[in-house]
Amino acid sequence: MRLLNDLRRSCKRLLAVWHARNLEFLRDRTSLIFTLGMPVAIVVAMALIFGGPPRPLIKVGVLGPLPTPLSAYPFLIERYIQFVPEAQQATGIHHVSRNDLALLLDLRQRPVRYWAIEDSPTGYMAEKLLLQADATAQRQPMSGSVSRYIDWLFPGVLGMNMMFTCLMGAGYVVVRYRKNGFLKRLSATPVSAFEFLSAQVLSRLVLALLVTTILYTGIGAVIHFHNAGSTVLLLLIALLGSLSLIAFGLIVAARFASEEVVGGLLNLLTWPMMLLSGIWFSLEGSPRWLQWLAQLFPLTHILQATRAVTLDGAGIAGIGVDLGYLAGTTLVFLGIGAFSFQWRAE
């Protein structure tokens, strides 16, 4: 009986705290809107990106015109394979060598020719399906350097980690400072918003670079990662990329005093980058507007530049546009952050 009473009292206390927390949450309108708005935004984004028929698992480049009907060449009606037109043979082979395409098919002559990487999982699958449909297809040797899928994926994993370290770290600290009044105290000193934000960026930058270096060295050694380009360039990309991402996060943290709102907004930024910046898969063959949208995100440029260096051995001229975009967005983001910055919670 006593146990039952203890349990009843415990439940009563639990309910009181639960009710108060719910009331607090419901009355914090901004948090409420973002918390409930976030899933809606994700649903809309997923519908836009992945809506329609099931997405193909394998991308195959095709040289030459597709036959009419497609069933004239049975491989072309295999399900879950996306056939992407390729105008140039060299470009198509380059995409295969970078794992952007699983296989390149040349329909301009009979027997058809194809290019694929032996140790690529999607290349292996595509080749199996092709030979099942057309046993006469002839494999062609890959010219130039051929990268493994892991070599393509590794920069994406590093970039994803960098994104979380940069966006989440600096943003939450500023919100906490604002909420507890530390920013208000700083506002009474000669320090400016730009100086304060720049200090936060630099502090986080050191951490982001350190973590990325440890991951690059450690994982790189384990997977025998091959960098075809300059390590100094990779460091420059990491530096500018981190700066841009941290400054991006600080825009979000510039005004709010609620961790829930900032958490929601940061999710809103990280989700599209996770899906569209090329961490896990290439956007080769995706709608043009999606590829343009992806170009807005700093992470896309970080990964483009990194893969250009590590896979193609690109020099500074080859990644100049990406570096310029990262440097420019850093300044723009810092400027917007400083302009919209609020020292105190309203």
Add this chain to the structure above:
Amino acid sequence: MIIDSLLRVDNLVKRYADNTAVDGISFEVREGTCFGLLGPNGAGKTTTIEIMEGILAPTSGAVRYRGAPLGERFRAEAGILFQKTALQDFLTVRQTLQLFRGLYDHGLSVEEVIRLCALEKLLGRDNKKLSGGQLQRLLLGVALVNDPAILFLDEPTTGLDPQARRRFWELVQSIKAQRKTIILTTHYMEEAQLLCDEILIVDHGRIIAQGAPQALLRQHFKAVLLELPGEDWTAAARELDVSYFEAAGRVELTTNDLEGTLRLLMQAGVSLAHLSIRPPNLEDLFLELTGKDLRS
């Protein structure tokens, strides 16, 4: 000695959507004085002081420091102790002072601040491990790192125990002795009476009294105050034609005719064994001007 106006507040107004916190306040703060801003809860004193500190923008009106709008010079020469301030949890006392000292071009050395605020024994302690009194001393130190010409103290002793409060008053008096200008808001009338050369009492966003504490007391009270235990206050006494206030088991009377009032009390059977007679103080003045009703 010539004393100039250091800070001038002109027709300050601060309106929010649902109320007017400050409603046309004007006054001057003279250099080298301790200026007290007093008022009940919600009277508008924190809003006023935050506008004076340059933290909050007024709806209309202006604050001028040394004749100019608040700007870089003011920020370099002002020291502020806010009513509520958090510091970085994992910095030590010394590191916190070094951080704030690094934000100013000129000021006291960290060692001087440590000595001035008696922080020697706390230097290696994390901010989050400081007691209320220790934290207020550190915050005062932070406010002093730039050797300010004007120091704002917004309810600096609220929540401190009596010993810590008195220790803080000693610190403020030592700063006062250096002829620095201090602007103080407080709920403790004893504190204001002890520290302030001039006070301003605000209520409902307006000034209701201004002047030196003693001059204000002389101006508002010609009378003396009598205090009696509540149990001595007889039913007959309640019918007397005297002004009295009863609270917390005490009865308080104000009178200009001490002998006549005592005679009336004796006739009403009131025991005078525990009677105390005292001159009015700042708290009496505050209650007289702002009323005795509970404020939100």
